Amino acid sequence: MEPTGKDKKEQSGWGPTVWANLTAVRDKSPLIQCITNFVSMDLVANTLLSAGASPAMLHSVEEIPDFTPQVGALYVNVGTLSADWLPAMKTAARLASQLGKPWVLDPVAAGASGFRLKACLELVALRPTVIRGNASEIIALSDASVGPTKGVDSSHESMDAMEAAKCLAEASGSIVAVSGAVDIITDGKTVVGVHNGVPMLQRITATGCSVTALIAAFVAVDPLHALEATASALSIFGIAGEMGMDIAKGPASLRIHMIDSLYSLDQAVVLSRVNIAGFS
Amino acid sequence: MEPTGKDKKEQSGWGPTVWANLTAVRDKSPLIQCITNFVSMDLVANTLLSAGASPAMLHSVEEIPDFTPQVGALYVNVGTLSADWLPAMKTAARLASQLGKPWVLDPVAAGASGFRLKACLELVALRPTVIRGNASEIIALSDASVGPTKGVDSSHESMDAMEAAKCLAEASGSIVAVSGAVDIITDGKTVVGVHNGVPMLQRITATGCSVTALIAAFVAVDPLHALEATASALSIFGIAGEMGMDIAKGPASLRIHMIDSLYSLDQAVVLSRVNIAGFS
Amino acid sequence: MEPTGKDKKEQSGWGPTVWANLTAVRDKSPLIQCITNFVSMDLVANTLLSAGASPAMLHSVEEIPDFTPQVGALYVNVGTLSADWLPAMKTAARLASQLGKPWVLDPVAAGASGFRLKACLELVALRPTVIRGNASEIIALSDASVGPTKGVDSSHESMDAMEAAKCLAEASGSIVAVSGAVDIITDGKTVVGVHNGVPMLQRITATGCSVTALIAAFVAVDPLHALEATASALSIFGIAGEMGMDIAKGPASLRIHMIDSLYSLDQAVVLSRVNIAGFS
Numbered sequence: 001m002e003p004t005g006k007d008k009k010e011q012s013g014w015g016p017t018v019w020a021n022l023t024a025v026r027d028k029s030p031l032i033q034c035i036t037n038f039v040s041m042d043l044v045a046n047t048l049l050s051a052g053a054s055p056a057m058l059h060s061v062e063e064i065p066d067f068t069p070q071v072g073a074l075y076v077n078v079g080t081l082s083a084d085w086l087p088a089m090k091t092a093a094r095l096a097s098q099l100g101k102p103w104v105l106d107p108v109a110a111g112a113s114g115f116r117l118k119a120c121l122e123l124v125a126l127r128p129t130v131i132r133g134n135a136s137e138i139i140a141l142s143d144a145s146v147g148p149t150k151g152v153d154s155s156h157e158s159m160d161a162m163e164a165a166k167c168l169a170e171a172s173g174s175i176v177a178v179s180g181a182v183d184i185i186t187d188g189k190t191v192v193g194v195h196n197g198v199p200m201l202q203r204i205t206a207t208g209c210s211v212t213a214l215i216a217a218f219v220a221v222d223p224l225h226a227l228e229a230t231a232s233a234l235s236i237f238g239i240a241g242e243m244g245m246d247i248a249k250g251p252a253s254l255r256i257h258m259i260d261s262l263y264s265l266d267q268a269v270v271l272s273r274v275n276i277a278g279f280s
Numbered sequence: 281m282e283p284t285g286k287d288k289k290e291q292s293g294w295g296p297t298v299w300a301n302l303t304a305v306r307d308k309s310p311l312i313q314c315i316t317n318f319v320s321m322d323l324v325a326n327t328l329l330s331a332g333a334s335p336a337m338l339h340s341v342e343e344i345p346d347f348t349p350q351v352g353a354l355y356v357n358v359g360t361l362s363a364d365w366l367p368a369m370k371t372a373a374r375l376a377s378q379l380g381k382p383w384v385l386d387p388v389a390a391g392a393s394g395f396r397l398k399a400c401l402e403l404v405a406l407r408p409t410v411i412r413g414n415a416s417e418i419i420a421l422s423d424a425s426v427g428p429t430k431g432v433d434s435s436h437e438s439m440d441a442m443e444a445a446k447c448l449a450e451a452s453g454s455i456v457a458v459s460g461a462v463d464i465i466t467d468g469k470t471v472v473g474v475h476n477g478v479p480m481l482q483r484i485t486a487t488g489c490s491v492t493a494l495i496a497a498f499v500a501v502d503p504l505h506a507l508e509a510t511a512s513a514l515s516i517f518g519i520a521g522e523m524g525m526d527i528a529k530g531p532a533s534l535r536i537h538m539i540d541s542l543y544s545l546d547q548a549v550v551l552s553r554v555n556i557a558g559f560s
Numbered sequence: 561m562e563p564t565g566k567d568k569k570e571q572s573g574w575g576p577t578v579w580a581n582l583t584a585v586r587d588k589s590p591l592i593q594c595i596t597n598f599v600s601m602d603l604v605a606n607t608l609l610s611a612g613a614s615p616a617m618l619h620s621v622e623e624i625p626d627f628t629p630q631v632g633a634l635y636v637n638v639g640t641l642s643a644d645w646l647p648a649m650k651t652a653a654r655l656a657s658q659l660g661k662p663w664v665l666d667p668v669a670a671g672a673s674g675f676r677l678k679a680c681l682e683l684v685a686l687r688p689t690v691i692r693g694n695a696s697e698i699i700a701l702s703d704a705s706v707g708p709t710k711g712v713d714s715s716h717e718s719m720d721a722m723e724a725a726k727c728l729a730e731a732s733g734s735i736v737a738v739s740g741a742v743d744i745i746t747d748g749k750t751v752v753g754v755h756n757g758v759p760m761l762q763r764i765t766a767t768g769c770s771v772t773a774l775i776a777a778f779v780a781v782d783p784l785h786a787l788e789a790t791a792s793a794l795s796i797f798g799i800a801g802e803m804g805m806d807i808a809k810g811p812a813s814l815r816i817h818m819i820d821s822l823y824s825l826d827q828a829v830v831l832s833r834v835n836i837a838g839f840s
Contacts, residue, residue: 039321039337041599045765050811055765057599058672060642066673082340084364084644112338113346203543205325205335250540251330260810263763319601319617362620364644392618393626483823485605485615530820531610 014231015271021218021232022270026052030072030220034213035059035089037079037108040206043255044075047210050263051236053217061088068095072220074103075213076128078110078119086119093126102129102219102226105174106212111140121145124172129219129226131168132177132212135161142168162191162279175226177215179208183234184279187227194231195275196238201258203251211237231276239273240265294511295551301498301512302550306332310352310500312493315339315369317359317388320489323535324355327490330543331516333497341368348375352500354383355493356408358390358399366399373406382409382499382506385454386492391420401425404452409499409506411448412457412492415441422448442471442559455506457495459488463514464559467507474511475555476518481538483531491517511556519553520545574791575831581778581792582830586612590632590780592773595619595649597639597668600769603815604635607770610823611796613777621648628655632780634663635773636688638670638679646679653686662689662779662786665734666772671700681705684732689779689786691728692737692772695721702728722751722839735786737775739768743794744839747787754791755835756798761818763811771797791836799833800825 031054036044041057048055058067068074074096076089096103105128107120121144124131133141142164161178169176169188178184183194201207214237218229243265244257311334316324321337328335338347348354354376356369376383385408387400401424404411413421422444441458449456449468458464463474481487491514498513499506523545524537591614596604601617608615618627628634634656636649656663665688667680681704684691693701702724721738729736729748738744743754761767771794778793779786803825804817 037337038318038598039325042322042602042765045599046812049763049765056669056672057597057640058669059640060675062643062675063641063673066675070672080337080339081343083342109336109338112336112350113343115340115342115346203329205322205329248540249537250543252326252536252539252543256536256812256816257809259812260808263810263812317617318598319605322602360617360619361623363622389616389618392616392630393623395620395622395626483609485602485609528820529817530823532606532816532819532823536816 014235014276015274017228018232018235018274019267019270021222021229022051022236022265024221025217028221029054030217031056031070032073032075032213032216032220033058033068033071033092034075035085035092036075036077036209036213040077040079040209043206043210044213046259047262048213048217050259051214051217055213059085059088061091064088064092064095068092069099071101073101073216075106075216076103076123077106077108077209077212078116078123079106079108079209081116081119090122090126093123093128097127102216102223104128104130104132104212104216104219106209107131107133107137107141108209110137117144124174127172128174129223130175130177130215130230131172132179132215132230134179134208138168138176138178139164146171162186166191175230177230177234179211185227185231185234190227191279192227192231193277193279194234194238195277196235196242196273198241198245200245200248200251200254201241204255235274235276236262236265236270239270242273243269294515294556295554297508298512298515298554298556299547299550301502301509302331302516302545304501305497308501309334310497311336311350312353312355312496312500313338313348313351313372314355314493315365315372316355316357316489316493320357320359320486323486323490324493326539327542328493328497330539331494331497335493339365339368341371344368344372344375348372349379351381353381353496355386355496356383356403357386357388357489357492358396358403359386359388359489361396361399369403370406373403373408377407382496382503384408384410384412384492384496384499386489387411387413387417387421388489390417397424404454407452408454409503410455410457410495410510411452412459412495412510414459414488418448418456418458419444426451442466446471455510457510457514459491465507465511465514470507471559472507472511473557473559474514474518475557476515476522476553478521478525480525480528480531480534481521484535515554515556516542516545516550519550522553523549574795574836575834577788578792578795578834579827579830581782581789582611582796582825584781585777588781589614590777591616591630592633592635592776592780593618593628593631593652594635594773595645595652596635596637596769596773600637600639600766603766603770604773606819607822608773608777610819611774611777615773619645619648621651624648624652624655628652629659631661633661633776635666635776636663636683637666637668637769637772638676638683639666639668639769641676641679650682650686653683653688657687662776662783664688664690664692664772664776664779666769667691667693667697667701668769670697677704684734687732688734689783690735690737690775690790691732692739692775692790694739694768698728698736698738699724706731722746726751735790737790737794739771745787745791745794750787751839752787752791753837753839754794754798755837756795756802756833758801758805760805760808760811760814761801764815795834795836796822796825796830799830802833803829
C-alpha cells in the first residue's frame, strides 16, 4: 500500500505532497464543471488548462442530470449571482454531494446583500468539500452560521478570520480556506498556513476565483485528503505567481507569466518554493 | 480651503488636475458597481484594479437596494443588452440618481435596433452624470432625443458629433464624451478635447467600455467636477495606451502593456504627456 | 472576369487563395454577429478585430429582426448554452438562412447532455453554412443525424471523424470542419486537410471558438466558396499560432503572440506557411 498524501507529508514535509498532487492533476486531467461568474470564466478556464485539468463551463439546470455525474469535481462561484443562476448552482451541488463527488464553493462578496448571504448559506448547507474566500467573506458566513466571533477588543482581522474559519469548518463539515497575506486552511481543528504568493495578484481580477477552481482540480484527484489538496493548490498558484512576478512589469504581464509558469512548473522549483506550515 | 480641481486647472493647466484625479483614485480606491456587457467584464475589472479602484460586478435586481448605496459610482453599459438585464440597469441608475451618487452610461451600439435605442433613451432619462460613446452612438442618441443635428451639407462626422454631443448634453443634463481621434467632452457649453491615445486601441475589444469604467472611478472621487474628471480619465487611459504602444507588437501585447502602464504611471509621465485643450 | 477563389487555387495552390481571403477580410471588415459562450467572448472578439473583421455580440431576441439583416455573417456557439439563449440562436440562424447570409455553428460539447444534443440538431436543421467541431462533437452530431458511423473494428478516431464529417455534410448540406492534429474540411465529397497550427493551442480556452468565428469572417467575404474560405481561416489561425509559438513561453504568452501575429501576418509569411492538401 502506497503512503497516502498525508503520510507522505509527514515523512518528508509538504514539498513532495504538493508535487505529487500537481503531478496527479497533470496525469489524470480531471474534468471540472465550473458554474462561475462572468468576469472569471476566461482566467478560471485558462488556469485549469495550464495546470493540466479539463474545465467545462456548464450552468444550465437542464444539463446537470446528464453532465454532473461525469465530472471529477464541481466548482460553484457566486460572483455575478442572479436569481436565474442559483437553482443550477444548488441542483449541481446537491447532485455532487449525493454522488460523493467533491465540490468547492467560492462565496464571493458573501456579505454584500441579504440575497447573496442567504444564497451562500443555502449552498453551505449542501456540504461543500471546501469553501475558500477572503477574510471578510469567511467572517460573514461564519457570523451568519454560528454567530459573531469577533470579540469586543478584537482588532486583528487575520485572527478573527482564523477563528471564523474554524467555527465555519466545524459547523459546515467543510475544509475552509481564507486567502490573505498568509492563506489559512482548516478542518476546524488542524490549521495550516500557505505563505506562497505575491501581493500584486490582488490587482488582477479573478485570481481568487481561479485559485478556487484549482482547489477543485486538486481535490478531484485526492478527495480523501481535502485539506492537503487545498493547501497544495494554494501553494502551487502562489508559486506560479512568484515565478511570474520575477519578470512581470505590472498586473497584466503578471497574469500572463503566472499562467505560463503554472504550465511549466517543474519538481525542483516546486520543492524549493513550497512554503506551508502548521499553526501551533 | 484647497483649490478645487477646476481652480487648479486654471492655475497651471490640465496636467496637475489629471494627476490629482489619478492620485485620488489610487488613494480612495472607490468602489465601482459595474453592470456591463459580458465581453468587457475582464478588461473593465482589470482597468479599474490597475488604476487603483475597486470593481464590483453585481447585476441582480435583488441585490441593488442593499449594494448600490455602498458604492462610489455606478457604471452601466448596454453592450450585450437583453430584456432580463434592463430592469437591473434602470433600478440601479434610478437609485444612484436618488442617492446623489454619480453614474456613467456607455450606450454601446445605441442605434443598432429599436429595442436598444429605446433602452438607451430610458437610461438617459434617469440622468447619468456622464454619457460616453463613439460618434455614431452619440449622434443616434442625440437625434432620437432632440432631432437630427446633421445639416444637408454636413459631411464632417466629428463636427456632427460635436454638435450632437452639445445638444445631448443640454437636453440630458449629462456630461457627454465622444471618443475618436480626438475625444470630445462637453457639458453643452464648454467643450474640451483630449488628444491622448493611439489608433490601435480600436483593434482591442472593450477598450471603450473600459475607459468609460475609468470615467466612473474618476467621477467617484470628484463628483462636483464631472467634466474635468471625465477628461482626466480619458487622458490617463490614452497615456497608458501611448506608453504601451512604445513596446507593443500588436493589439494583444498592447492590451497587456497598457494595463501595466496604467498601474505604474508616475507624475512625471502624466505631466509631460497630458494633452487636453479647449475648443474655441 | 476575375478568377474565383477556387480557380485561383487550382492555378497556383492554396497560398494565394488563403492570402486573398485574408486580404478581403481586412479590406471589407465584415460585421460578424456572434452569439457565443461567455468564456469565449473576449478571445472571439479580439480574434476578429485582429483579423480585420468587426465583431458584434448581440444575443437578445428582440434585436435580431433589426440587426441580423445588417451583418455579413452570423456565428452561433453553444458553449454555455441555456434554455433562455436558445431561442435567440434559432431565431438568428433562421433569419440568416432566409436572407441568404452565411452562418456558422460551433456545436461545443454536442454530446454532453440530451438537452444540448437536441439543441445542436435543431440548429443543424437550420442549415448552417459551416459546422466546425472537434472529432467527438462531429461524431456525436453525425451519429445522432444519420446513425453510427463507427464500425465494430474501428479504433482510429481521425478516420471515424472523417467518415462522420462526410456523412454529416451530406445530410446537412453544410461544410463540416473537424479540428485536430490535421484539420479536416469536407462538403461530403471533397476532403481537404489543414496542417497548420500547434498543439499548445489546446491549452488555451476558446481557441476552437475563435477559429470558428474567424471562419464566419472568411465565409462572409467569399460565401460562394465556403469550403475554401473555411480552410483558409483554419490555415491563417494555425499560422498565427505557429508564429506565436516561436516566441511563446507557455499558453498565456502564446495567446498574446498569436493575436499579435494574426494582426500583422504578411503575404510572404502566409504564402510560405500555408499547408493545405487534399485527401486522395
